[in-house]
Amino acid sequence: MTKIAEIDGRKVRLSNLDKVLYPVPGFTKGEVLHYYTRIAEVLLPHLHDRPASFLRFPEGVDGERFFAKNVPPGAPDWVRTADVPTKSSTVHHVLVQDLSTLLWAANLAVEIHVPQWRVTEPGVSDRIVFDLDPGPPATVVECCRAALLVREALAEDGLDAWPKTSGSKGLHLYVPIEPAPAADTSAYAKALAVRLEERSPELVLHRMAKELRRGKVFVDWSQNNRAKTTVAPYVIRARERPTVSTPLDWDEVGACAKPEDLVFLPDEVAERVEEYGDLLAPLFEERYEVPG
Numbered sequence: 001m002t003k004i005a006e007i008d009g010r011k012v013r014l015s016n017l018d019k020v021l022y023p024v025p026g027f028t029k030g031e032v033l034h035y036y037t038r039i040a041e042v043l044l045p046h047l048h049d050r051p052a053s054f055l056r057f058p059e060g061v062d063g064e065r066f067f068a069k070n071v072p073p074g075a076p077d078w079v080r081t082a083d084v085p086t087k088s089s090t091v092h093h094v095l096v097q098d099l100s101t102l103l104w105a106a107n108l109a110v111e112i113h114v115p116q117w118r119v120t121e122p123g124v125s126d127r128i129v130f131d132l133d134p135g136p137p138a139t140v141v142e143c144c145r146a147a148l149l150v151r152e153a154l155a156e157d158g159l160d161a162w163p164k165t166s167g168s169k170g171l172h173l174y175v176p177i178e179p180a181p182a183a184d185t186s187a188y189a190k191a192l193a194v195r196l197e198e199r200s201p202e203l204v205l206h207r208m209a210k211e212l213r214r215g216k217v218f219v220d221w222s223q224n225n226r227a228k229t230t231v232a233p234y235v236i237r238a239r240e241r242p243t244v245s246t247p248l249d250w251d252e253v254g255a256c257a258k259p260e261d262l263v264f265l266p267d268e269v270a271e272r273v274e275e276y277g278d279l280l281a282p283l284f285e286e287r288y289e290v291p292g
Contacts, residue, residue: 001030007100010078014107021060021109022242027266029109032236035266036106040099042278043234047102050114051084051093053229058109061238069093072108079104082119086227095119111238113229117182123226125185127283128175128290130193131166131220131230135205135213143171144256146196146204146217151250153192159288162280163253165262167237167245170217171253172230176283180290182226188290189221233280236266244269247279 001017017030036043054072057065069091071081080095096102096112105112116125130150132143147163150173154161161173177185193206196219205216223230236242246264256262264272272279 005103007103008098010076010100012076012100012104012107014103019060021057022240023060023062024241027242029107031266032109032242033103033106035236035270036102037099038270039234039266039273040102042273043232044096044098044102045278045284046233046280047096047112047114049095049097049118049120050232051082051091051119052096052105053093053113054105054108055111055113055238056108057238060109061240065238076104084119084122093119112232112235114232115226115229116185116224117226121179123182124179125177125182125224126179127177128185128189129223129230130161130173130175130189131223132171132173133166133213133218133220134169135210135216135218138215138217139259140165140170140262141256141259142203142215142217143169144253144262146200146219147171147173147253149196149200149204150192150219153196157192157291159291160286162247162282163250164233164245164247164280165243165264167231167235167243168239171248171262172245174280174283175288176286177290178287182224184290186221186224189224193219193221234269242266246272249276249279 002015005012019029020026021029053069055067071092071094079101080097082093082095084091084093116127132146134143151161159175161175164172196204197206205218231245235245244264246269
């Protein structure tokens with residue numbers, strides 16, 4: 001099934017709406033697009049002016065997948081873009097600024113990932129992110145324990161953080177900051193991760209080596225590197241089930257007793273937003289100085 005929808009005064013071609021992208025529970029592309037329409041008001045501010053990279057899975061999550069940074073071929077001429085220089089080239093990124101672009105992108109079957117900076121100041125971060133990644137048999141339960149330690153350490157430095165699930169196995173913590181070079185935010189995040197490993201070596205690890213990670217939580221500070229991206233809040237992940245990277249409150253983090261406590265599907269996330277609004281809204285209101 002294909003339809004042409006008029007959105008924001010633009011014609012958006014939405015194709016294969018009955019195609020199953022997620023085998024459990026048989027979640028279709030049409031349902032994905034419906035979810036993003038419901039959630040756009042809170043999602044779009046988290047994408048605004050951030051160059052998007054897409055993890056594409058056009059044949060569904062069981063098919064081929066690939067990471068794409070450049071604007072996909074055939075993009076409508078109304079899709080806003082930005083040229084971002086790298087060490088070796090220039091990348092032509094999509095900017096997901098409005099509902100029409102969001103649905104056009106979602107129609108390609110994508111995860112949307114963005115950096116910690118905006119195209120208005122490339123490489124100058126306006127937030128710090130900590131990606132808490134469990135090494136089996138550790139789960140998101142251990143990530144929650146580590147998240148509370150991260151928050152405690154941040155408080156010692158006069159900072160606070162706001163959590164979300166990764167939509168996969170772990171947690172992400174965001175710290176809104178006054179604009180600072182990504183090199184500085186990455187250095188601070190690493191120093192904090194090292195501090196936590198020294199205090200709680202039985203739980204926390206700041207090194208990436210997989211052989212060290214069994215049963216521990218890797219506090220990935222490297223996501224603050226200028227070239228790195230993180231899956232955006234409210235985005236559906238490319239997993240067997242359409243699990244969503246979901247904003248949380250700290251009470252939910254503290255109360256997590258089993259992994260299923262922090263797994264959310266699209267309808268549940270849309271209902272949470274209707275009840276609570278955007279739990280990450282303080283990211284647009286608070287600003288902290290990065291400790292020197």
